[in-house]
Amino acid sequence: MANTTTFKLNTGAEIPALGLGTWQSEAGEVEKAVKYALEVGYRHVDGAYCYANEEEVGKGLAAAFASGIKREDIFVTSKLWCTYHSRPLEGLNKSLAALGLDYVDLFLVHWPIAMNPAGNDDRFPKHPDGSRDLVKGWSHIQTWKGMQELVGTGKVKAIGVANYSKVILEELLGDVGTKVVPAVNQIENHPSLPQNEIVSFCKEKGIHVTAYSPLGSSGCPMLKAAPVVEVAKSRGTSEAAVLLSWHLARGSSVLAKSVTPTRIKANIDSLITLSADDMKVLNEYAEGLEKKGEVVRYVYPAFGVAFGFPDKPEGIKPWLL
Numbered sequence: 001m002a003n004t005t006t007f008k009l010n011t012g013a014e015i016p017a018l019g020l021g022t023w024q025s026e027a028g029e030v031e032k033a034v035k036y037a038l039e040v041g042y043r044h045v046d047g048a049y050c051y052a053n054e055e056e057v058g059k060g061l062a063a064a065f066a067s068g069i070k071r072e073d074i075f076v077t078s079k080l081w082c083t084y085h086s087r088p089l090e091g092l093n094k095s096l097a098a099l100g101l102d103y104v105d106l107f108l109v110h111w112p113i114a115m116n117p118a119g120n121d122d123r124f125p126k127h128p129d130g131s132r133d134l135v136k137g138w139s140h141i142q143t144w145k146g147m148q149e150l151v152g153t154g155k156v157k158a159i160g161v162a163n164y165s166k167v168i169l170e171e172l173l174g175d176v177g178t179k180v181v182p183a184v185n186q187i188e189n190h191p192s193l194p195q196n197e198i199v200s201f202c203k204e205k206g207i208h209v210t211a212y213s214p215l216g217s218s219g220c221p222m223l224k225a226a227p228v229v230e231v232a233k234s235r236g237t238s239e240a241a242v243l244l245s246w247h248l249a250r251g252s253s254v255l256a257k258s259v260t261p262t263r264i265k266a267n268i269d270s271l272i273t274l275s276a277d278d279m280k281v282l283n284e285y286a287e288g289l290e291k292k293g294e295v296v297r298y299v300y301p302a303f304g305v306a307f308g309f310p311d312k313p314e315g316i317k318p319w320l321l
Contacts, residue, residue: 007253009183010206011158013105016075017248018268019044021212021257023051029259034060038069040265046186046210046255047099048079048110049091050123054098062100077106077186079162080147083122085114085138088146092155107156108186109147111163112140140168141175148180160184160208166201173205186210189252190222190243192296194286199250209252214243216298227285231278241270246282249274 006014020037022030022045030053034045038061047057065071078099084091092107114135119125125133147159160182164172169185172178185202189195189211202209216222223229223239232239240256244267247254256267274282289295 005248007208007251009158009208010181011183013157013183014075015106015184015208015210015253016042016044017253018042018244018271019046019075019077019210019253019255020264021255022047022053022057023212023257025051025053025257025259027053027056030056031060031063033259033261033264035063035067036261037264037268038064038074039067041268042264043073044075044077044253046077046212047095048108049081049084049095049098050079050110052123054078054095058099058101071101075105076101077108078104079108079110080143081110081123082113082115083117083119083125085109085135085140085143086117086146088143088150089153092150096155103155103157105157106160106184107147107150107158108160108162108184109140109143109164112143112161112168114138114140114143141172141177144172144175145177148178151180158183160186162186163188164198166198169198169201169205169207181205182207184208184210186212186255188213188297188299189247189254190214190216191225191228191246191282191286192216192222192289193298194283194290194295196287196290199252203251209250211247211252211254212257213298214247214254214256215240216296221296221298225285227281231274231281235272235274235278237270237272238266240267241272242274242278242282245271245274246279249279 005017009015020042034057047054078095080088080091116125116133116135119133127133150156150159164185185207187195199209222243228239228242232242244254244256258264
């Protein structure tokens with residue numbers, strides 16, 4: 001199902017429904033994971049400069065291409081990191097060089113926040129007190145203007161954004177300098193963080209949603225949610241399959257991160273078409289959490305509430321340290 005299901009972007013291109021995520025994949029494992037995933041039917045690989053493993057991703061892609069898989073059949077995503085907001089072409093070129101590719105199918109603004117391009121680290125510059133070295137006078141709209149210039153270079157097939165809220169997207173779409181509507185908004189998404197407002201807004205504007213952390217990030221907490229367990233039991237499938245399939249039923253593509261061959265294969269082989277009753281159970285659970293203000297976010301940037309990101313609850317560690 002997942003290796004044949006695609007969604008059409010506003011560019012006319014097709015994005016495969018299931019992608020292999022590479023965030024937090026350990027060094028020495030990513031190359032094999034990418035190669036194996038493509039061999040068993042994945043046609044979508046998601047990476048980013050920030051993950052510091054694009055060289056390995058590139059080696060996995062090269063090995064798959066050498067085995068006979070065609071580059072034009074694979075959808076590759078990369079992302080512009082926060083220290084490159086004022087120089088998108090340079091950021092894109094770094095990713096292309098690491099990946100060993102002439103172009104990527106999708107290039108996203110990773111976060112709508114700029115970090116100091118001349119700071120003390122290429123990825124995570126910090127002030128002497130340890131706080132993130134952000135460029136507070138820089139607007140994400142300026143970044144997007146630079147992203148738009150990449151479209152005619154032949155180095156990207158489409159451009160988009162990631163981690164954009166409805167408010168930030170409204171700012172971007174309302175600016176006179178915005179000539180290209182983002183093709184994709186990649187966001188953390190699962191039944192305990194349904195983000196219905198931004199998902200609905202993106203659909204209204206023709207922006208495709210790609211979900212990351214569909215199992216609830218590290219430890220896969222969503223696998224234990226009672227409604228997910230209930231649907232999995234009734235359908236005779238795994239909780240992971242239910243959570244991944246939920247996104248396809250919503251019209252979103254989804255990224256499944258794993259470096260374990262059995263899990264990589266299971267994620268693509270076990271997807272199902274959820275019934276209306278299945279979706280009712282899952283959506284009522286998700287909507288109930290939203291109404292009660294009990295949604296759970298697992299990916300917390302260190303940018304802080306001053307930049308529109310919710311403060312993390314006790315016990316949740318921000319990943320952008």
